[in-house]
Amino acid sequence: MDFTFSEDQLLFQESVRDFLVNEVTPERIRASWLTDSGREDALWNQLAELGLTGMTVSEANGGLGMTVLDFVLLAQECGYVGLPEPLVHTVMVAVPLLNDLGGELAEQWLPKVASGEAKVVVGLEQNLLVEDAHVADLLLMQQGGTLYAATPDQFSLCYSESVDPSRKLFTVELLDSAAPVASGEQAATLIARTLNRGALGCAAQVLGLAQRMIDLSVHYTGERQQFGKPIGSFQAVKHHMANVAVRLEYAKAPTHRAAYAVATGQGVAAHAVSHAKLVACEAANLAAKNSVQVHGAMGYTWEVDLHIFMKKAWALANTWGDAGFHKTRIGERVFATDAVLGAGATFV
Amino acid sequence: MDLAYTEQQQAFREEVRSWLADNVPVEALKSFDTEEGFTQHRAWEATLNKGRWGMVTWPQVLGGRGCDLIEWLIFEEEYYKMRAPLRVNQNGIFLLGPTLMEYGTEEQKARILPKMANGEEVWAQAWSEPNAGSDMAAIRTTAMLQGDKYIINGQKTWSTRAVWADWCFGMFRTDPQSERHRGLTFILVPLSSPGITVRPIPQLDGLPGFAEIFFDNVEVGIENRLGDEGAGWGVAMATAGFERGLMLRSPARFQETARRLVELYMANRASADCDPAVKDAVLGAYLDAESYCLATYQTACRLNKGGKIGAESSTNKIFWSELDQNMHATAMSILGARAELAAHAPAANGVGTWLDGWLFSQSGPIYAGTNEVQRNIVAERMLGMPR
Numbered sequence: 001m002d003f004t005f006s007e008d009q010l011l012f013q014e015s016v017r018d019f020l021v022n023e024v025t026p027e028r029i030r031a032s033w034l035t036d037s038g039r040e041d042a043l044w045n046q047l048a049e050l051g052l053t054g055m056t057v058s059e060a061n062g063g064l065g066m067t068v069l070d071f072v073l074l075a076q077e078c079g080y081v082g083l084p085e086p087l088v089h090t091v092m093v094a095v096p097l098l099n100d101l102g103g104e105l106a107e108q109w110l111p112k113v114a115s116g117e118a119k120v121v122v123g124l125e126q127n128l129l130v131e132d133a134h135v136a137d138l139l140l141m142q143q144g145g146t147l148y149a150a151t152p153d154q155f156s157l158c159y160s161e162s163v164d165p166s167r168k169l170f171t172v173e174l175l176d177s178a179a180p181v182a183s184g185e186q187a188a189t190l191i192a193r194t195l196n197r198g199a200l201g202c203a204a205q206v207l208g209l210a211q212r213m214i215d216l217s218v219h220y221t222g223e224r225q226q227f228g229k230p231i232g233s234f235q236a237v238k239h240h241m242a243n244v245a246v247r248l249e250y251a252k253a254p255t256h257r258a259a260y261a262v263a264t265g266q267g268v269a270a271h272a273v274s275h276a277k278l279v280a281c282e283a284a285n286l287a288a289k290n291s292v293q294v295h296g297a298m299g300y301t302w303e304v305d306l307h308i309f310m311k312k313a314w315a316l317a318n319t320w321g322d323a324g325f326h327k328t329r330i331g332e333r334v335f336a337t338d339a340v341l342g343a344g345a346t347f348v
Numbered sequence: 349m350d351l352a353y354t355e356q357q358q359a360f361r362e363e364v365r366s367w368l369a370d371n372v373p374v375e376a377l378k379s380f381d382t383e384e385g386f387t388q389h390r391a392w393e394a395t396l397n398k399g400r401w402g403m404v405t406w407p408q409v410l411g412g413r414g415c416d417l418i419e420w421l422i423f424e425e426e427y428y429k430m431r432a433p434l435r436v437n438q439n440g441i442f443l444l445g446p447t448l449m450e451y452g453t454e455e456q457k458a459r460i461l462p463k464m465a466n467g468e469e470v471w472a473q474a475w476s477e478p479n480a481g482s483d484m485a486a487i488r489t490t491a492m493l494q495g496d497k498y499i500i501n502g503q504k505t506w507s508t509r510a511v512w513a514d515w516c517f518g519m520f521r522t523d524p525q526s527e528r529h530r531g532l533t534f535i536l537v538p539l540s541s542p543g544i545t546v547r548p549i550p551q552l553d554g555l556p557g558f559a560e561i562f563f564d565n566v567e568v569g570i571e572n573r574l575g576d577e578g579a580g581w582g583v584a585m586a587t588a589g590f591e592r593g594l595m596l597r598s599p600a601r602f603q604e605t606a607r608r609l610v611e612l613y614m615a616n617r618a619s620a621d622c623d624p625a626v627k628d629a630v631l632g633a634y635l636d637a638e639s640y641c642l643a644t645y646q647t648a649c650r651l652n653k654g655g656k657i658g659a660e661s662s663t664n665k666i667f668w669s670e671l672d673q674n675m676h677a678t679a680m681s682i683l684g685a686r687a688e689l690a691a692h693a694p695a696a697n698g699v700g701t702w703l704d705g706w707l708f709s710q711s712g713p714i715y716a717g718t719n720e721v722q723r724n725i726v727a728e729r730m731l732g733m734p735r
Contacts, residue, residue, distance in 0.1 A: 001357060001418050002350045003642075003649040069349060218731050233734040235720070238727035242666075245726050249663040253642035254635075260351050279639055327631055334610060334634050341634065342607030343425040343600035344361070346641045347351055 048116025072259035079208025206284035274326035381555035389436035393467025417648035440471030474518030491520035532580035599641035669712030
């Protein structure tokens, strides 16, 4: 039993955090909102140079050959800065699906993903829309029980605006020329695994988003003075933030366990992911609610940075399975007549 | 990361399980807040000690097994699964014991720990005073050194287990000129000392689970001082650290409550589902108990590898005490009109011990530092908000 991250994993997290905090500033995110695509090739190339786009690509295909467990702490950091680029999607969703599909398709695309030359994007019916389809060089798309692969000449897009200006969402129409790559039982398995990875990516990101909202609120309430003192010295304000810290603290371990379960292919993975997604999003939603409150009227403005992170947390809470979806999955296990629950059952 | 138990850990679990199966009393003991129940629980401590299962984390020379925190968690899981008796000497073994090992002299350890371990001496805590509750540094009970004795005068209150316990430990003001955290000394006091009056206080369940202790020129030998004179605050914080930390409320306790709550819901599903919020609350309770378990394992593994407990540990008590309250509130909703009935009431019909648990859960957000004080600590020490 070793529920700790390795020195290497923690060091990698630290260096990626430093990079992201320096590079992906709120100013840069706001600037990206004014561009057509909302995405920056220069930043993507930097991420590729750090090896991040190829983290879960095998070494034979030019990547680092790591797992989603190696990436989960980095996904938290992506959340912390509100990274608009589809890095979490690439590493935790698209590449693992390509790895599962294997064959020519994987060999053709994985090296390009690792090098940063190409982006691969996955669309599941669980999600109403497809994130970042406008920058996809290859789209892996579910339609009914079949997965298709399509290049930009094989689909058309219709943009829908999100509350989070960094999120670029599209309705995708596949053309007849799109090629089926999996169907039947194989597709069902791949779709289920992909959904778990996407939900895990959300859980990890919202942990970071919640921490960022806490940090912004602690900073703001430490500066803002009323009645002759910083408002952060008032218990009513402190307790709002303490409540967030408590929920966040107990959402971390479930997310790390889910990453372990997904990476090692444990049968408990779906259950563990749903647990993580629920408690992480709950913590992040509380962070948003209490952060906007302690910011007062400033929290309701476009100018203060809080909304960059708050809106992303709101959006992620209902993608890759909303609370109802994940509660139903957990309920199926917990309320089963042969359920094994209670002390000693957590790691079995 | 490797989330599988080692063979050694699995063997340990088997050993715990089989010993408990052979030794846990078939009939549940009476409450340790009754005289008869207290005696029964004292005897159970002796039984545990004989099997060397009393304090598994204590060193072998002191009758323990030198277990690490993961083995301790495994022990607790099996213990709660078996519904083994609650620990009447928990103030001693989980709070004072570890503090004594850190701050006690060799003489104190040899004199006190073995009798604590076998239940011969049961310990009560004596922290609070009528005017020193959340504001612990307002302690006024004095202990004046005269020769080789302290003379204690004053009053302690909310002293858990003090009615039938043999000793109490707490902080006393040894420098009457001192203020706040200074001038306090940690002293161990035999409750049989002349000049002590213990007045039982009935709790919500009507039983005297705590008491007031009056000190009228009580003489205590200097050999019962723990740590240096005037250093009591630091010693007490170490004790409170253990209290807030892992030892007092292991996840197993709440996971078993959550499991029983799921069972209760399943057995009463038709009526429970009339309120759609109930199912959601049951699911939420189950998830929170699991989260508490996962977070505790993560912390335990980190500490096993030499990590330190940080300010984030102050979230612990808020989380489990509110979880416990929520779980029992949900059980009350499921039981409906039966919820108010005592377990032995003729019409109770399998209502079980939920009512006792519900009453006890009301104390969780209050004892060991109210949750309001805990939230201040989280905000100030963990998040760095201004005082």
